[in-house]
Amino acid sequence: MSGTEPLFREDSYLSTLEARLVRVEPDGGLVFDRTNFYATAGGQPGDTGTVELPDGRHIAIVDTVWSPDKLDVVMKPESSADLPEPGETLVLHLDWARRYKLMRMHTACHLLSVVCPYPITGAAVGEEESRVDFDIPEAAADKAAVTAALMELVNANHPIAIRWITEDELDADPGLVKSKNVKPPRGSGRIRLVTIGENSSVDAQPCGGTHVSETQEVGEIHIGKIEKKGRENRRFRIRFGSLPPA
Structure with a gap:
């Protein structure tokens, strides 16, 4: 069927x-x-x-x-x-205005996983705020530094594309999966990858979501808060706009 x-x-x-x-x-x-x-x-x-x-x-x-x-x-x-x-x-x-915000935010979450290359333990995309949870040491969390690194990727205007690989190709490159607890759905024989940068130079990871076509479309974003959710679990909250003064 x-x-x-x-x-x-x-x-x-x-x-x-x-x-x-x-x-x-x-x-x-x-x-x-x-x-x-x-x-x-x-x-x-x-x-x-x-x-x-x-x-x-x-x-x-x-x-x-x-x-x-x-x-x-x-x-x-x-x-x-x-x-x-x-x-x-x-x-x-x-509702295109809402969808486009979600596309920008979802792409921002992928960029955050590049800036913070740690196992992802949870995520949620929202219209005004998104969150990504990482299994990360406490010393690695700094709002200003992460925000600056995110905006560097946004302003570089890297292309974003979709490509498909086989399940065997995914098995041969398990590092593509960044989530610690959730694995890509299997059974169809192919896996959808979202790639960032020419020839996936910035990032490539399995994802079924919607994204913008180049990083500059994400716009101004910042890390609004970093919360401690466990001994090594940190929750990063991404928000639109510039980082407020300290």
């Missing part, structure tokens, strides 16, 4: 899309043959937006998730009233 075609994996900038409604779930969730809406996974929240009906009405989408079998993307409407019929071709509109 093929399931929903997740076009966001190939084109993060696809903000509007025509798609055929395959079915309506018992709870009102909409399943299309293809979608540009990212489904919650890997610390990145699901997309919101609207579905445009043939008569011009819009149905608000408040969340997007994977089906339990991970085959279909399920778009959750604000209300189950007056839902369209399966078989109709509708227009899917992302």
Whole structure:
């Protein structure tokens, strides 16, 4: 069974899309043959937006998730009233302002993993603030130094791209996986890599999320706080804007 075609994996900038409604779930969730809406996974929240009906009405989408079998993307409407019929071709509109913030933030998290090359124990992407948890010695945490290193990568405007490798290639290069507790999903035979820099010179790691196409798009960011979450666990909070004066 093929399931929903997740076009966001190939084109993060696809903000509007025509798609055929395959079915309506018992709870009102909409399943299309293809979608540009990212489904919650890997610390990145699901997309919101609207579905445009043939008569011009819009149905608000408040969340997007994977089906339990991970085959279909399920778009959750604000209300189950007056839902369209399966078989109709509708227009899917992302809340682009929100998505673009999440793309910038997710990319910032990858840059942080370059600046802080330690095992990742957790992460969450947000619209205004993201966090990455590292298994890291206390002496290695300095907000100003990390912020400066992050902005150096942002301002260098490195290209960001997607490429696919086989599961065997991943096994041959286990250092690509930075997460200490979560491994890339297997079973499809291939792994999606997000690369930064020419020929992956800055970074390459498995990731299913959405990202900007060059680091300069991330914009001004800083480390707002570093929290101690255990003997060697440090939580770095990334925020938009410049580092406030000490």
